[in-house]
Amino acid sequence: MYFTPTRDDGLRRLKDFIPAAGIKYAQGRNYDRGAYAHKSVSQLSPYIRRRTISEVEVLKSVLGAHSPQSTEKFIQEVFWRTYWKGWLELRPSVWSNYQGALAQAKHDVMSQGGLRQQWEAACYGTTGIDCFDHWGKELVETGYLHNHARMWFASIWVHTLELPWELGADFFMRNLLDGDPASNTLSWRWVCGLQTAGKTYLARADNIVKYTEGRFHPTRLASYARALGHPDHPKPMPLSVPNAIEPSKPTGILLHDDDFGLSHLLDAAPKNIHAAAYMPSLAGVSPWHVSDTVQSFVDG
Structure with missing residues (x-):
């Protein structure tokens, strides 16, 4: 496994990333250089997602080596994830509505042969759109995608393939090590125009060529991103x-498995913990099977 599910590995990655967290990150963060070559970004999200390391200790470490000005872009990315979590926690019906729509989408997939074939092609990477197919396979293999690739993938899923966005969000949730109900669901809604009024995201061929450094030259992409509502x-x-x-x-x-961070609890009651229990929650994120890669990472 490329990501080792331990706090020690998260801290090691944080230490390795700190020298690049300033201007170097701001200049290189948009470049997707492919699986196992994402050196321009931190790759800390799987650990932050499960809280084996926290946003606070990440930012303290980064700000101990860089000025707030030079590391502004990285700070913003950490805050976006935290903002989305707070936003959804205040509006839990958005998640339950998504789950209801996903259940209907699953029914449609099972009952409509044409939709099922399109959905399977998107999930298995056989659409014929080279970059999209590559990213889907990379995600399934590694449990990770560069953030820019996630945006391109979601846009192609919704605006080019015209598949239900809920099915795409579910594909991510089943396969991303850092799959988070808040940041994942709301990011997909943003691509569709459902999160921010007047805002959609369109994957453009020239943008993909530039930021994959010519690895892909996609054709047949949608030229317009219509808001879905x-x-x-x-x-x-x-x-x-x-x-x-x-x-x-x-x-x-x-x-x-949403929060493996125990230090604050152990500090508060170090001698009076009389019982402990574990409640897995992965089964509730998707009506389909969550990937073995994600399950193994959570199980440790």
Whole structure:
């Protein structure tokens, strides 16, 4: 496995990335050089996603070596992920609505032969669009895609292949090591024009040629990205704030694969943890099988 599912590996990657987190990152972050060659980006997202390392310690480490000005682009990327998580937590119905639409899309795939063939071609990388097919296979093989490739892939899925966006978001959730209900769902909605009013994302051939350094020269891409609807966001709901830990009382820990970060709990109640349980949650992210690569990473 290219990503070792341990905190030590996450910290090693962070240490290796710090020298490149400033201007070098800002200048090179958009270039997708292919599987196992993503040296211009941090590749920390699988670890941040499961919170084996935290956003705070990543930013503290980066800002210990660079000025806020030189590392602004990297800071923004970390904050985007955190922003999406907060946005969805305040509007949980967006996730449940997505799951409902995905269930309907699965029914359509199972009952409509033409749609099923298109969906299978997109998932197995047999559409004939070289870059798209390559990225799909890279994702399945490695559990990772460069962020720019994710945007191109999503745009081609929605605007060129005209497949339901929910099926594409699900393909990512089943295969991405850093697949997150918030950043994944809302990013796909943004590509479709459902997240930000008047904003869609169109994958352009010249942009792909430039930022893959000529590895791909796609043709037959959509020339227009039509919004699939208008953003109609639910009003934010009040956050449920957990009770503070009382160190004097016996404490039990329920661990789940959204958050493996335990240091704050252990610091708060180091001598009074009497029970621990683990609740896996991968089964709830997709009506299909989550990839063995993702399952192995989460299982450690």
